[in-house]
Amino acid sequence: MPVNYYIFLSIALFCIGIVGVLTRRNAIIIFMCIELMFNAVNLLLVAFSKMHHKAAIDAGSVATNVGSDGQIFVFFIMVVAAAEVSVGLAIIVMMYRNVHSVDVNFLNRLKH
Amino acid sequence: MLTQRGKLVDRKPLSAWENLYLPGIIKGMFITLSHFFKKKATIKFPEEKRTFSKVFRGVQILNRDEEGRERCTACGLCAVACPAEAITMEGAERQPGEEHLYREEKYAAKYEINMLRCIFCGYCEEACPKDAIYLSQTFAQANYHRKGFIYKKEDLLIPNPKEDPEAYQRAVGERAGGK
């Protein structure tokens, strides 16, 4: 599979995430779109990792580990995302308790 | 403590071992398991029946004498005695030629017991001077409509000993000897 396909797929997902962040007003959905962006990155990293692996094999090294760092990075992204979600949702819930809304357009108390 | 059966609950704090709850749980598990193997108390009802006590009060039945005549004279004592006011009746005079049907000159032309109201107290039986009504050992009637539970005389009358002695005997049951 040519790597370009994966790049375009990831970029498309990434951009859909960005559009979501820009257009939606519900904090939770914005957050979800951010997760979508993370996932697009993950997919891209895995694709690259496999690409580099293949390149290394084609270059002649047999039992190579080239490319595994990309997947490890993905693992770390997932780890971080999990932590971030726990905190983020706690914040959103805290906000909701006080305001009874998660609409980011209500976030204007600081604009004066 | 009136009944002497009350037991003081021990409120002392749980020991560490008890606090684990596990022993308690396991004990409980084995208690339930022991029941698994116990004899089952279930009686397969329609096939098997429990033996009733002699004084069991079932559905009322209107009695006949040995000759198959109705004993009821529509005196109304049973209706008066009934705490649930479940009994209604209408008396009628015996016409000539009906002696084989009714024992006395007066008889109940209509006799109804609303079984939805009856509480099976047996006062009607007690009140009846003619031994015309008594509580049988039949129970668990079933019907599709409420109307069906207003038992007419036809429903209540015992089978005729002349025409169907077997059914009569069955209906009389253990009471036969007693009365």
Next chain:
Amino acid sequence: MSITQILFWFLSVLALFSALMVVTSKNPVHSVLWLILTFFSISGHYILLNAQFLAVVNVIVYAGAIMVLFLFVIMLMNLNKSVEPQKNRWIKIAGGIAGGCLLLVLVAALRNSEIRQQVVQVKEGEIGLIRNLGRELFTTYVVPFEISSILFLSAMVGAVVIGKKD
């Protein structure tokens, strides 16, 4: 078209479609569900790339934990009605156009990238297996791995600080 290619296209279209639905759904719960579908199709891609470990971790972490939390919060807040009035249509259109432009720019830029000719290895390769990744993780990457525990500790403290009602 080989079965791999069919799968690739199927999963890609599924991923893109459900990602679009995430953004366009009015109901947040539907958004969550579409997002889960997206994650599944991405997991499918991982399997296609023989990154088994990541595929499963993706399902466990994202679909199994993160999205449940999202769903949980949305349900708790009872956001089932769409609470976004269509006031700022222009902002939405602007956002859409901005995103589209970004997409165009990136695609246009990366179309001629230097690695265009390279090929991704699908279906085979050992690196995505847990044995390999585990060894890497606990030898080369053991320091970051331990460091990420700090992240979790802080997230934990944070969840307590923020989340606990007082």
Next chain:
Amino acid sequence: MYLLAIDGYFILEKFLLVGLIITLSMVVAMYATYAERKVAAFLQDRIGPNRAGPFGLLQPLADGGKLFFKEEIIPLASSKALFILGPLLAMITALMTSAVIPWSRPLYIFDREVSLQIADINIGILYIFGVVSLGVYGIMIGGWASNNKFSLLAAIRGASQMISYELAMGLSLIALLMLTGSLQMSVIVENQQGGRLGGLLSWHVFYQPLGFFIFFICALAECNRTPFDLPEAENELNFGYHQEYSSMKLGFYLFAEYINMFISGVVMSTLFFGGYDIPFVNEATWNIHPNWLAILGFMMLLTKAFFFVFVFMWIRWTIPRFRYDQLMILGWKKLIPLALINMVVTALVILIWKK
């Protein structure tokens, strides 16, 4: 080793196996309902269903028929697609777990080795976790889509309970994985074959009693069984998350629960009780056709699983339901630390042993 190494026979074989296992799960689930009632009755000194067929054996069919022909009600205010999706997901996730379980030794049909495992992936346990973690969705979506406060509450309860106990479950297994050094289910089972007493002493439960104990409790919680049946606490939440459901959709939920029970029984047997290993005998030395051996092993696995199903039911009729806070305290403050301790101790022992 590659997941997508496919040929025609392979597909056929797997299709058959999948069909078989789904059927088996369904049948087991059906009779589990019967068994549940029977066991309940016996524990309560009754005899339970006995009218439909001999000993009431046709009772599940009668129940099923009833569910099928009941009127299908979809509440007006519910979200229809999700309302249907809920039970579907519950069912699917329940069935998916069985894909990585080695049901028995391979069969030999027409000189072809047919593995009785749908997918022998090297991350089997992770796969199980993945699928189990998805099980929440059935409950959550169903409960939410009903648009009923009780259902929603139950769904939220269910979700938080399952998420919480999944953690302890995973942690309890890590110690086991240290022993086996593999996440592949077939390897784990192989590990428990052979040894003294016909392989009995190599069962993991003897090395990981605490791990098993935690896993068992968590399995109870994951299946929403008493004492962890808060999502469907009748007297608090009417009927829990499937309150609005009727007909076969309700049936799906109930089925899913029993399938879950069965599968978790199978998983426990596989992980801790030697899988298809027959204890006390060394079946490998028997001089019979391997297919027979496979069938025997399969029976053994079923027996073990049924035993666990029985234990589940037994517990249900013994232990009262937890209060919600107790449930959370047990999960977070007792089981998780316990599992961690178990993990650390195991690690230390292994470290010392290896030295």
Next chain:
Amino acid sequence: MIAVLLILIPLLAGLISFFLKSERAARSWALFSSLAALAVAIIAVTANGNESNLAFRADWMGALNSSFSIRMDGLGKLLCLLNAVAFPIIFLGTWHTQYTKAANFFGLMLLTQAGMMGVFLAMDALLFYFFWELALIPAYFLCSQWGGPKRIQVTFKFFIYTFIGSLLMLVGLLYIYYHTPDRSFDIKSFYAIQHHITGNEQTWLFWLLFVAFAIKMPIFPFHTWQPDTYEQAPTSTTMVLSGVMVKMGVFGLLRWLIPVLPAASWAWGDTVSWMAVIGMLYASLIAIRQDDLKRLVAYSSIAHIGLMCVTVFSVNEIGMQGVIIQMFNHGVNIIGLWIVVELIERQFGTRKISELGGIAQKAPAMAILFVVIALANIALPLTNAFVGEFLMFTGIFNSAVTKYNVWFTVLAGLCIILAAVYTLNMIRKVFYGNTVERTANAIDIGLMEKLALGIIVVLIFWIGIYSQPFFAISDTVSADITNSILNKQEVLPVIKK
């Protein structure tokens, strides 16, 4: 070591002053320390030939090739002397002015003095910049705290102006630093810079540096802070500002601009001169219409400084000589004017010319002294300013670098006439004629004020009649500066179109 003392005495005295409790002690301490500084300055100025005592060098920021390097050359000597003379006079002249928190006031005054000393002595660009700012900050505080009712805004304007200027200067200095062959802030390296940068860069740098100095002086479009600030600042601070601090600007031109960037100075001299001339005319015309004494003096100061600026850019040795001597003269004279203004304001509670009159009848001593100083200010012969201005006009007229020299001479001369108009007009209105209500009970000035004004008058006549010793102090400098441009003909065509 003497040079260090000149900075150190006011610096330490200023710091100590903050801790003094009573006003009187602070005042006396300030006077004492300023006198001490004066003594040191006189020793330094008279110690001809013994240059080693007048220089000091210590390592400071080795990494940057910047050192604590100070040296007293002719230009520095005269200005240090001015600085040292000015402060005792100021303290004497305002002896009776009351200040809240006097300790702080005098402390800040002395710090300002220290900063200005540093500016005049620094031989290292970074050090120069340091002192440049050090002089500014205390002045800012002085004006803001003890000034008139609009002091805060006005002083702030002043501060921002000067600060922008000095920051631009910093950029310029840094740029030069980067292009010095030995990466050094030393003035010698700076003087060598013109061989290492292109004409275009010189132009840039010229304006960066010039703006800073122009704001300080101030030159026409950059002057708007000045009248307001002079008006609002407490008068003793105004004396410092106009008497000494504006000289920092001219000094900057002489030491840090023209020798460093001769080509650009030569190229842009006309532009700058025109600006200065326009400023002079403009200031003089406004001064005629002024009713406020302070503003009047302030505008007259703009006119005088403008003349100096024109002269500087006419690059003529005689003119330079005049500028240098005139810096001293102007400082002394204008302090005298301010003292009188201060006295008037303190006594009568107003500075409006229209509300005053006939003071000479009641306070003859003040009137006489003031008239002398005012006449000196308009450069009557026999007064010090005549010497300076005469030389300057000669310089402008003979300038070789500009073709507008006649124009400049004429226009500047016109300003002198205008100065005579407004000064004499002011004297007539304020001191002569009939007394008005306010001045009916005027009393004459006291001893301290007489002393201060007396010293000034003595200086006026001394320089006006026998100015040779003062020329002797600075004679070589003017030639050096002039030559720095005129001898660098080879770089000139680079810019001149």
Next chain:
Amino acid sequence: MNALLLSAILGVMMMFSSVLISQKSAARTIAIAGMLLLLIANIMDMQGIHFFRINTEGMMHFDRFALLFNSIAIFSILLYFILSSKDMEKVGGYYSEYFSLIFFILCGIILVTSFKSLLILFLGIEIISIPLYILTGAEKKNLRSNEASLKYFLLGAFSTGLMLMGIALIYGATATFNTTQLTVSEKPGVLMITGMILLLFSMSFKVSAAPFHFWTPDVYDGAPTVFTAFMATIVKVGVFIGFIRLFDESFGMLKPQWQIWVALITAATLFIGNITAVFQQSVKRMLAYSSIAQAGFMLLAVYAMNSEAKEGLLLYSAAYCLATIGIFSVLIKMTDYTFDAFNGLAKKEPIVAATLAIFLLSLAGIPLTVGFMAKFYMLEAAIATGKHLWLVIFAVLMAAVSVYYYFRVIQAMYFKDGQPNPMQISPSFKWTLVVLAGLIVLLGIFPNLLLNWFYF
């Protein structure tokens, strides 16, 4: 490495101390003592005494630059603790947790300053960000705090997404995360450039450089003031160090490609930060914008990227942290954050006012304070590049603008009459301020004291 591990351990200790110790002063004492310990450990690290020998596989490198910055950061936090930790009590009930979060953030800062792998950079930035989201929202009942937290969180996560995309693209181009192996050719590919731009954007975001600054004022304003003091100073500077390391080591060879971009960002940051700060009515918000403005100055170091820049950035970070912490420590004590609240402070609290004036002068970059030397180094570095002199001139003009708003406080304190809010100021607080001010002046005259520690 010493400081990193100790800081993590201390964080955990503080976490547990919330359970074990009920006295707030005890927790505070532990935290301060811990910081002191960290400082000593870090200095020992600089002297070559390493407590731990851990093979990071080349993912981290504790060179003197990083260690010196860590010392500055730790010292600043120490001062911050001494000055302001008492005021954390007002925020909420999780006193020791706040300390532990700050220790964790310090871990993140140490990671960000010493990374050699993009993975560590990513982890470090997240370890900084996540506790910060929490600290921002620590005042749970305060809607402004909530809002700030949510805003910070959403935008922070978004920028992390951009950063990850950048890293992914760079990985695609180079097959490595190791910063020193990233650029090997002068002629980079499209992937590399795109990735670098995304990284540039996200790092600008984290350091609140325009046009990615818009979250900063709101967040800094909304967050509890104690924590604003922390995140506007040490954290921000820490990320800057990461920024400069990233662009030095990874993209140093691509300098021609990004320099003009950074220059534009710098100019925009300076402009927006300074001009907007002028119009603020609240000192807290003014400080928020001023932090953007100061970020603009620090960006000059990124723009210049030479040895002067790195040296200068260290000095700048010290200058900026010390002064801003000092100002905030006084601001926290006030109930009203408007400029008028400072009216007449000089009469009531002369020492506090004097030190505050020195801090403000330092921020404005007046000579004799370290703020001047810091700005001086920045300008010097920018001029040393020999290009884009307009940027430098623009920067100094903006510095002059900054004087306007800094001096508004000074004016209020010294030249205006008014009744300042009552403040509880202990003598030790005052003396700490005096020491801090002394330090600022000392470093302003002899910046070599700090920089002599610095050689590559």
